[in-house]
Amino acid sequence: MPSKGFTTRNLHSDRAGGPEHGVLHKPVHPSVAYAYDDARELAEVFQGKRQGYAYGRQANPTVAALQQRISAMEDGRASIAFATGMAAIAAVTLTLLKAGDHLISSTFLFGNSNSFFRTLERLGIAVDFVDATRAGAVAEKVRPETRLVFVETIANPVAQVADLEGIGALCRKHGLLYVVDNTMTSPHLYRPKTAGAGLVVNSLTKCIGGHGNALGGAVTDTGCFDWSGFPNILDLYRKGDSGEWGLLQVRKKGLRDMGASLAPEAAHTLAVGSETLPLRMDRACANAMALAGLCAAHPAVAKVYYPGLPDHPQHQRAGKLFSAFGAVFSIDLAPGSDCFDFLNSLEIVLSSSNLGDTRSLGIPVAHTIYFEMGPERRKAMGIGESMLRFSIGIEDQADLLADFSRALDRFRP
Numbered sequence: 001m002p003s004k005g006f007t008t009r010n011l012h013s014d015r016a017g018g019p020e021h022g023v024l025h026k027p028v029h030p031s032v033a034y035a036y037d038d039a040r041e042l043a044e045v046f047q048g049k050r051q052g053y054a055y056g057r058q059a060n061p062t063v064a065a066l067q068q069r070i071s072a073m074e075d076g077r078a079s080i081a082f083a084t085g086m087a088a089i090a091a092v093t094l095t096l097l098k099a100g101d102h103l104i105s106s107t108f109l110f111g112n113s114n115s116f117f118r119t120l121e122r123l124g125i126a127v128d129f130v131d132a133t134r135a136g137a138v139a140e141k142v143r144p145e146t147r148l149v150f151v152e153t154i155a156n157p158v159a160q161v162a163d164l165e166g167i168g169a170l171c172r173k174h175g176l177l178y179v180v181d182n183t184m185t186s187p188h189l190y191r192p193k194t195a196g197a198g199l200v201v202n203s204l205t206k207c208i209g210g211h212g213n214a215l216g217g218a219v220t221d222t223g224c225f226d227w228s229g230f231p232n233i234l235d236l237y238r239k240g241d242s243g244e245w246g247l248l249q250v251r252k253k254g255l256r257d258m259g260a261s262l263a264p265e266a267a268h269t270l271a272v273g274s275e276t277l278p279l280r281m282d283r284a285c286a287n288a289m290a291l292a293g294l295c296a297a298h299p300a301v302a303k304v305y306y307p308g309l310p311d312h313p314q315h316q317r318a319g320k321l322f323s324a325f326g327a328v329f330s331i332d333l334a335p336g337s338d339c340f341d342f343l344n345s346l347e348i349v350l351s352s353s354n355l356g357d358t359r360s361l362g363i364p365v366a367h368t369i370y371f372e373m374g375p376e377r378r379k380a381m382g383i384g385e386s387m388l389r390f391s392i393g394i395e396d397q398a399d400l401l402a403d404f405s406r407a408l409d410r411f412r413p
Protein backbone atom coordinates (compact mmCIF):
# COMPACT_ATOMS: atom_id res chain seq x y z
CA MET A 1 0.00 0.00 0.00
CA PRO A 2 2.70 2.53 -0.92
CA SER A 3 0.29 5.40 -1.67
CA LYS A 4 -1.47 5.35 1.72
CA GLY A 5 -0.53 7.56 4.62
CA PHE A 6 1.73 6.75 7.55
CA THR A 7 -1.05 5.93 10.04
CA THR A 8 -3.14 3.85 7.63
CA ARG A 9 -0.17 1.74 6.58
CA ASN A 10 0.95 1.24 10.15
CA LEU A 11 -2.51 0.22 11.38
CA HIS A 12 -2.97 -2.37 8.65
CA SER A 13 0.58 -3.71 8.48
CA ASP A 14 -0.08 -6.81 10.60
CA ARG A 15 -2.71 -7.99 8.11
CA ALA A 16 -0.42 -7.66 5.11
CA GLY A 17 0.62 -11.06 3.81
CA GLY A 18 -2.03 -13.38 5.27
CA PRO A 19 -2.82 -12.91 8.96
CA GLU A 20 -3.00 -16.01 11.18
CA HIS A 21 -6.69 -16.85 11.96
CA GLY A 22 -7.73 -13.47 10.55
CA VAL A 23 -6.29 -11.67 13.57
CA LEU A 24 -6.01 -7.87 13.59
CA HIS A 25 -2.93 -7.85 15.82
CA LYS A 26 0.06 -10.02 15.10
CA PRO A 27 -0.10 -12.71 17.83
CA VAL A 28 2.50 -12.90 20.59
CA HIS A 29 4.58 -16.01 19.94
CA PRO A 30 6.50 -16.83 23.11
CA SER A 31 8.04 -20.08 21.81
CA VAL A 32 11.82 -19.93 21.90
CA ALA A 33 12.39 -22.80 19.48
CA TYR A 34 10.71 -24.09 16.33
CA ALA A 35 10.43 -27.72 15.24
CA TYR A 36 10.23 -29.11 11.71
CA ASP A 37 8.80 -32.45 10.57
CA ASP A 38 11.74 -32.87 8.24
CA ALA A 39 15.09 -32.22 9.91
CA ARG A 40 16.44 -31.09 6.53
CA GLU A 41 14.10 -28.07 6.68
CA LEU A 42 15.65 -27.04 9.98
CA ALA A 43 19.10 -27.23 8.39
CA GLU A 44 17.90 -25.10 5.47
CA VAL A 45 16.57 -22.45 7.86
CA PHE A 46 19.96 -22.38 9.60
CA GLN A 47 21.72 -22.00 6.28
CA GLY A 48 19.45 -19.16 5.16
CA LYS A 49 18.16 -21.21 2.21
CA ARG A 50 14.61 -21.29 3.55
CA GLN A 51 12.56 -18.63 5.35
CA GLY A 52 11.66 -19.72 8.85
CA TYR A 53 12.40 -19.60 12.53
CA ALA A 54 14.84 -21.71 14.49
CA TYR A 55 15.74 -20.05 17.77
CA GLY A 56 14.30 -16.95 19.44
CA ARG A 57 17.56 -15.09 19.92
CA GLN A 58 17.83 -14.58 16.16
CA ALA A 59 14.24 -14.32 14.96
CA ASN A 60 10.66 -14.46 16.19
CA PRO A 61 7.42 -13.90 14.23
CA THR A 62 6.05 -11.23 16.60
CA VAL A 63 9.34 -9.36 16.50
CA ALA A 64 9.53 -9.77 12.71
CA ALA A 65 6.10 -8.09 12.36
CA LEU A 66 7.36 -5.12 14.40
CA GLN A 67 10.52 -4.96 12.28
CA GLN A 68 8.35 -4.69 9.17
CA ARG A 69 6.37 -1.86 10.74
CA ILE A 70 9.55 0.04 11.55
CA SER A 71 10.87 -0.50 8.01
CA ALA A 72 7.61 0.89 6.59
CA MET A 73 7.73 3.89 8.95
CA GLU A 74 11.31 4.70 7.91
CA ASP A 75 10.76 3.80 4.24
CA GLY A 76 13.64 1.36 4.64
CA ARG A 77 14.40 -2.03 3.12
CA ALA A 78 14.73 -3.96 6.39
CA SER A 79 15.06 -3.49 10.16
CA ILE A 80 16.41 -5.45 13.11
CA ALA A 81 14.88 -5.00 16.56
CA PHE A 82 16.86 -5.18 19.79
CA ALA A 83 16.07 -5.30 23.50
CA THR A 84 16.83 -1.55 23.85
CA GLY A 85 17.94 1.42 21.79
CA MET A 86 21.43 1.17 23.33
CA ALA A 87 21.64 -2.49 22.25
CA ALA A 88 20.91 -1.39 18.67
CA ILE A 89 23.61 1.29 18.79
CA ALA A 90 26.13 -1.11 20.36
CA ALA A 91 25.39 -3.84 17.82
CA VAL A 92 25.74 -1.52 14.82
CA THR A 93 29.04 0.02 15.89
CA LEU A 94 30.66 -3.13 17.33
CA THR A 95 29.87 -5.24 14.28
CA LEU A 96 30.57 -2.71 11.52
CA LEU A 97 33.74 -1.17 13.00
CA LYS A 98 37.06 -2.68 14.05
CA ALA A 99 40.22 -1.56 15.85
CA GLY A 100 42.05 1.08 13.81
CA ASP A 101 38.84 2.57 12.38
CA HIS A 102 37.72 6.12 13.04
CA LEU A 103 34.23 7.24 14.00
CA ILE A 104 32.97 10.83 13.96
CA SER A 105 30.08 11.77 16.20
CA SER A 106 28.52 14.79 17.81
CA THR A 107 29.53 16.63 20.96
CA PHE A 108 25.79 16.88 21.60
CA LEU A 109 24.79 13.30 22.14
CA PHE A 110 22.51 11.21 24.33
CA GLY A 111 24.62 10.64 27.47
CA ASN A 112 24.74 6.84 27.27
CA SER A 113 25.69 6.90 23.57
CA ASN A 114 28.49 9.29 24.44
CA SER A 115 29.63 6.98 27.24
CA PHE A 116 29.42 3.94 24.95
CA PHE A 117 31.56 5.61 22.26
CA ARG A 118 34.19 6.15 24.98
CA THR A 119 34.14 2.36 25.43
CA LEU A 120 34.78 1.97 21.70
CA GLU A 121 37.89 4.14 22.15
CA ARG A 122 39.21 1.59 24.67
CA LEU A 123 38.74 -1.10 22.02
CA GLY A 124 40.97 0.75 19.55
CA ILE A 125 38.36 2.67 17.56
CA ALA A 126 39.26 6.37 17.39
CA VAL A 127 36.36 8.72 18.05
CA ASP A 128 36.05 12.46 17.38
CA PHE A 129 33.16 14.41 18.85
CA VAL A 130 32.42 17.54 16.79
CA ASP A 131 29.79 20.27 16.55
CA ALA A 132 27.37 18.41 14.26
CA THR A 133 25.30 21.53 13.66
CA ARG A 134 28.00 22.31 11.04
CA ALA A 135 28.87 19.79 8.32
CA GLY A 136 32.19 21.68 8.01
CA ALA A 137 33.15 20.54 11.52
CA VAL A 138 32.63 16.93 10.45
CA ALA A 139 34.55 17.48 7.18
CA GLU A 140 37.60 18.74 9.09
CA LYS A 141 37.93 15.39 10.90
CA VAL A 142 37.51 13.01 7.94
CA ARG A 143 40.63 10.89 7.40
CA PRO A 144 41.44 7.68 5.49
CA GLU A 145 40.43 5.46 8.44
CA THR A 146 37.04 7.18 8.92
CA ARG A 147 34.27 4.64 8.39
CA LEU A 148 31.17 5.94 10.13
CA VAL A 149 29.46 9.19 11.12
CA PHE A 150 26.85 9.00 13.89
CA VAL A 151 24.54 11.91 14.73
CA GLU A 152 21.15 12.53 16.32
CA THR A 153 18.40 14.58 14.68
CA ILE A 154 17.64 16.80 17.69
CA ALA A 155 20.19 16.40 20.47
CA ASN A 156 19.20 16.35 24.09
CA PRO A 157 19.13 18.20 26.40
CA VAL A 158 20.04 21.45 24.58
CA ALA A 159 18.15 20.64 21.35
CA GLN A 160 20.88 21.28 18.78
CA VAL A 161 19.69 20.26 15.32
CA ALA A 162 22.41 18.52 13.32
CA ASP A 163 23.21 19.63 9.76
CA LEU A 164 21.62 16.39 8.62
CA GLU A 165 21.63 17.14 4.90
CA GLY A 166 25.11 18.69 4.83
CA ILE A 167 26.57 15.71 6.67
CA GLY A 168 24.65 13.35 4.36
CA ALA A 169 26.25 14.97 1.32
CA LEU A 170 29.68 14.74 2.95
CA CYS A 171 29.23 11.05 3.76
CA ARG A 172 28.12 10.31 0.21
CA LYS A 173 31.18 12.10 -1.16
CA HIS A 174 33.60 10.10 1.04
CA GLY A 175 31.70 6.78 1.00
CA LEU A 176 31.17 6.91 4.77
CA LEU A 177 28.42 5.00 6.53
CA TYR A 178 25.98 7.62 7.84
CA VAL A 179 24.03 6.51 10.93
CA VAL A 180 21.28 8.80 12.24
CA ASP A 181 19.59 8.31 15.63
CA ASN A 182 16.00 9.40 14.90
CA THR A 183 14.71 8.84 18.44
CA MET A 184 13.95 12.49 19.27
CA THR A 185 12.02 13.15 16.05
CA SER A 186 10.61 9.68 15.28
CA PRO A 187 9.74 8.69 11.70
CA HIS A 188 6.51 10.68 12.01
CA LEU A 189 8.39 14.01 12.13
CA TYR A 190 11.38 13.07 9.99
CA ARG A 191 12.91 10.35 7.81
CA PRO A 192 16.72 10.39 7.86
CA LYS A 193 16.68 8.52 4.53
CA THR A 194 15.82 11.86 2.90
CA ALA A 195 19.25 13.14 3.99
CA GLY A 196 21.02 10.02 2.72
CA ALA A 197 21.40 8.13 6.03
CA GLY A 198 22.40 4.52 5.37
CA LEU A 199 21.23 3.27 8.76
CA VAL A 200 18.60 4.76 11.06
CA VAL A 201 18.48 3.95 14.76
CA ASN A 202 15.32 4.37 16.85
CA SER A 203 14.85 3.78 20.54
CA LEU A 204 11.40 2.20 20.41
CA THR A 205 11.19 2.82 24.16
CA LYS A 206 10.53 6.50 23.49
CA CYS A 207 8.07 8.02 20.99
CA ILE A 208 7.32 4.91 18.92
CA GLY A 209 6.21 2.71 21.85
CA GLY A 210 5.06 5.92 23.45
CA HIS A 211 3.68 4.78 26.79
CA GLY A 212 6.79 4.11 28.85
CA ASN A 213 5.81 0.46 29.31
CA ALA A 214 8.32 -1.49 27.18
CA LEU A 215 11.99 -1.19 26.21
CA GLY A 216 13.12 -1.72 22.63
CA GLY A 217 15.39 -0.49 19.86
CA ALA A 218 15.74 -0.89 16.11
CA VAL A 219 18.16 -0.31 13.27
CA THR A 220 16.81 0.20 9.75
CA ASP A 221 18.74 -0.09 6.49
CA THR A 222 17.40 2.64 4.19
CA GLY A 223 19.03 1.19 1.08
CA CYS A 224 21.05 4.41 0.58
CA PHE A 225 24.45 2.92 1.43
CA ASP A 226 26.50 0.80 -0.98
CA TRP A 227 27.74 -2.07 1.19
CA SER A 228 29.84 -3.51 -1.62
CA GLY A 229 32.30 -0.66 -1.06
CA PHE A 230 32.44 -1.05 2.73
CA PRO A 231 35.69 -2.78 3.73
CA ASN A 232 34.44 -4.15 7.08
CA ILE A 233 31.95 -6.67 5.69
CA LEU A 234 33.34 -10.15 6.40
CA ASP A 235 33.82 -12.52 3.44
CA LEU A 236 31.25 -14.80 5.07
CA TYR A 237 28.54 -12.21 4.44
CA ARG A 238 29.68 -10.98 1.00
CA LYS A 239 27.26 -13.27 -0.80
CA GLY A 240 24.21 -12.52 -2.91
CA ASP A 241 22.54 -9.09 -3.02
CA SER A 242 25.03 -6.57 -1.59
CA GLY A 243 22.08 -4.50 -0.32
CA GLU A 244 21.63 -7.11 2.42
CA TRP A 245 25.21 -7.40 3.58
CA GLY A 246 25.20 -4.70 6.26
CA LEU A 247 22.16 -5.89 8.21
CA LEU A 248 23.16 -9.53 7.69
CA GLN A 249 26.40 -8.86 9.54
CA VAL A 250 24.59 -6.86 12.25
CA ARG A 251 22.04 -9.67 12.63
CA LYS A 252 24.61 -12.48 12.86
CA LYS A 253 27.42 -10.77 14.75
CA GLY A 254 25.27 -8.33 16.70
CA LEU A 255 21.91 -9.94 17.44
CA ARG A 256 22.82 -13.65 17.31
CA ASP A 257 26.25 -13.44 18.96
CA MET A 258 25.68 -10.60 21.45
CA GLY A 259 22.13 -11.64 22.21
CA ALA A 260 20.29 -8.44 23.15
CA SER A 261 17.11 -9.72 21.51
CA LEU A 262 13.73 -8.05 21.86
CA ALA A 263 11.18 -10.16 23.73
CA PRO A 264 7.97 -10.98 21.77
CA GLU A 265 5.78 -9.59 24.58
CA ALA A 266 7.65 -6.27 24.42
CA ALA A 267 7.42 -6.31 20.61
CA HIS A 268 3.63 -6.61 20.87
CA THR A 269 3.39 -3.77 23.40
CA LEU A 270 5.58 -1.53 21.24
CA ALA A 271 3.62 -2.40 18.07
CA VAL A 272 0.30 -1.46 19.71
CA GLY A 273 1.83 1.76 21.03
CA SER A 274 3.17 2.66 17.58
CA GLU A 275 -0.33 2.72 16.09
CA THR A 276 -1.05 6.11 17.66
CA LEU A 277 2.41 7.62 17.10
CA PRO A 278 1.24 10.44 14.79
CA LEU A 279 -1.72 11.37 17.03
CA ARG A 280 0.33 11.40 20.20
CA MET A 281 3.30 13.13 18.61
CA ASP A 282 1.29 15.94 17.02
CA ARG A 283 -0.46 16.67 20.31
CA ALA A 284 2.71 16.42 22.41
CA CYS A 285 4.59 18.72 19.98
CA ALA A 286 1.77 21.30 20.13
CA ASN A 287 1.81 21.12 23.94
CA ALA A 288 5.61 21.51 24.01
CA MET A 289 5.44 24.51 21.68
CA ALA A 290 2.86 26.24 23.90
CA LEU A 291 4.83 25.57 27.08
CA ALA A 292 8.18 26.59 25.56
CA GLY A 293 6.58 29.87 24.48
CA LEU A 294 5.16 30.43 27.96
CA CYS A 295 8.54 29.78 29.59
CA ALA A 296 10.39 32.01 27.09
CA ALA A 297 8.14 34.96 27.98
CA HIS A 298 8.43 34.49 31.76
CA PRO A 299 11.02 36.26 33.98
CA ALA A 300 11.51 33.10 36.10
CA VAL A 301 13.25 31.48 33.13
CA ALA A 302 16.67 32.63 31.91
CA LYS A 303 16.71 30.55 28.74
CA VAL A 304 14.60 28.06 26.78
CA TYR A 305 16.09 25.46 24.45
CA TYR A 306 13.48 24.44 21.89
CA PRO A 307 13.89 24.34 18.08
CA GLY A 308 10.34 25.63 17.68
CA LEU A 309 11.23 29.06 19.09
CA PRO A 310 12.38 31.66 16.53
CA ASP A 311 15.54 32.50 18.50
CA HIS A 312 16.79 28.88 18.49
CA PRO A 313 20.01 28.81 16.39
CA GLN A 314 18.71 26.03 14.11
CA HIS A 315 15.04 27.08 14.08
CA GLN A 316 14.94 27.51 10.31
CA ARG A 317 16.68 24.21 9.63
CA ALA A 318 14.33 22.37 11.98
CA GLY A 319 11.31 23.97 10.29
CA LYS A 320 12.58 22.88 6.89
CA LEU A 321 13.45 19.29 7.88
CA PHE A 322 10.84 18.26 10.46
CA SER A 323 7.05 18.34 10.33
CA ALA A 324 7.01 19.60 13.97
CA PHE A 325 9.66 20.63 16.50
CA GLY A 326 9.50 17.71 18.92
CA ALA A 327 8.09 17.18 22.40
CA VAL A 328 11.25 17.90 24.38
CA PHE A 329 12.54 21.27 25.59
CA SER A 330 14.89 22.42 28.33
CA ILE A 331 15.09 25.54 30.44
CA ASP A 332 17.62 27.35 32.59
CA LEU A 333 15.89 28.97 35.55
CA ALA A 334 16.74 32.56 36.43
CA PRO A 335 19.82 32.73 38.71
CA GLY A 336 19.11 31.87 42.32
CA SER A 337 16.23 29.47 41.68
CA ASP A 338 16.58 25.84 42.70
CA CYS A 339 15.77 23.39 39.90
CA PHE A 340 14.64 20.70 42.36
CA ASP A 341 12.22 23.08 44.06
CA PHE A 342 10.84 24.17 40.70
CA LEU A 343 10.31 20.61 39.50
CA ASN A 344 8.68 19.68 42.81
CA SER A 345 6.30 22.60 42.48
CA LEU A 346 4.87 21.29 39.19
CA GLU A 347 1.83 19.18 39.89
CA ILE A 348 1.25 17.37 36.57
CA VAL A 349 4.86 16.94 35.47
CA LEU A 350 6.45 13.84 37.01
CA SER A 351 10.11 13.82 38.05
CA SER A 352 11.28 11.05 35.75
CA SER A 353 14.07 10.30 33.29
CA ASN A 354 12.18 8.87 30.33
CA LEU A 355 11.00 10.73 27.25
CA GLY A 356 8.33 10.18 24.63
CA ASP A 357 5.79 9.04 27.24
CA THR A 358 2.12 10.02 27.10
CA ARG A 359 2.70 11.78 30.45
CA SER A 360 4.76 14.94 30.88
CA LEU A 361 8.10 14.24 32.57
CA GLY A 362 10.84 16.52 33.88
CA ILE A 363 14.41 15.92 35.05
CA PRO A 364 17.29 18.03 36.46
CA VAL A 365 19.84 16.94 33.85
CA ALA A 366 23.17 17.89 35.47
CA HIS A 367 22.30 15.92 38.60
CA THR A 368 20.99 12.80 36.87
CA ILE A 369 21.45 11.73 33.25
CA TYR A 370 24.56 13.90 32.71
CA PHE A 371 25.97 13.54 36.25
CA GLU A 372 28.63 10.93 35.43
CA MET A 373 30.07 13.20 32.76
CA GLY A 374 31.40 15.73 35.29
CA PRO A 375 31.18 19.53 35.34
CA GLU A 376 33.78 20.24 32.63
CA ARG A 377 32.22 18.14 29.89
CA ARG A 378 28.78 19.35 30.93
CA LYS A 379 29.99 22.90 30.50
CA ALA A 380 31.38 22.08 27.04
CA MET A 381 27.97 20.67 26.13
CA GLY A 382 26.21 23.81 27.34
CA ILE A 383 24.52 22.05 30.27
CA GLY A 384 24.07 24.35 33.25
CA GLU A 385 23.66 23.12 36.82
CA SER A 386 20.07 24.40 37.05
CA MET A 387 18.89 23.06 33.69
CA LEU A 388 15.61 21.15 33.57
CA ARG A 389 14.59 18.97 30.63
CA PHE A 390 10.93 18.35 29.93
CA SER A 391 9.42 15.63 27.78
CA ILE A 392 5.89 16.83 27.22
CA GLY A 393 2.99 14.41 27.02
CA ILE A 394 -0.54 14.48 25.67
CA GLU A 395 -2.33 15.96 28.70
CA ASP A 396 -4.88 18.72 28.07
CA GLN A 397 -2.95 21.79 27.05
CA ALA A 398 -4.89 24.14 29.34
CA ASP A 399 -3.96 22.01 32.36
CA LEU A 400 -0.27 21.99 31.44
CA LEU A 401 -0.26 25.75 30.84
CA ALA A 402 -1.99 26.36 34.18
CA ASP A 403 0.48 24.09 36.00
CA PHE A 404 3.55 25.79 34.49
CA SER A 405 2.08 29.30 34.99
CA ARG A 406 1.46 28.63 38.66
CA ALA A 407 4.98 27.28 39.21
CA LEU A 408 6.68 29.99 37.16
CA ASP A 409 4.86 32.76 39.06
CA ARG A 410 6.04 31.26 42.32
CA PHE A 411 9.67 31.50 41.08
CA ARG A 412 9.40 35.04 39.73
CA PRO A 413 12.73 36.69 40.72
Ligand SMILES: *Cc1c(COP(=O)(O)O)cnc(C)c1O
Pocket residue numbers: 084085086087110113152181183184203204205206215216217
Ligand atom coordinates in the same frame (compact mmCIF):
# COMPACT_ATOMS: atom_id res chain seq x y z
C1 LIG B 1 16.78 6.84 25.09
C2 LIG B 1 17.66 7.08 23.93
C3 LIG B 1 18.49 6.07 23.43
C4 LIG B 1 18.59 4.72 24.09
O1 LIG B 1 17.40 4.02 24.06
P1 LIG B 1 17.02 2.89 25.16
O2 LIG B 1 15.86 2.22 24.54
O3 LIG B 1 16.70 3.60 26.42
O4 LIG B 1 18.23 2.02 25.29
C5 LIG B 1 19.28 6.34 22.33
N1 LIG B 1 19.25 7.55 21.74
C6 LIG B 1 18.47 8.55 22.17
C7 LIG B 1 18.48 9.86 21.46
C8 LIG B 1 17.65 8.35 23.28
O5 LIG B 1 16.88 9.35 23.73
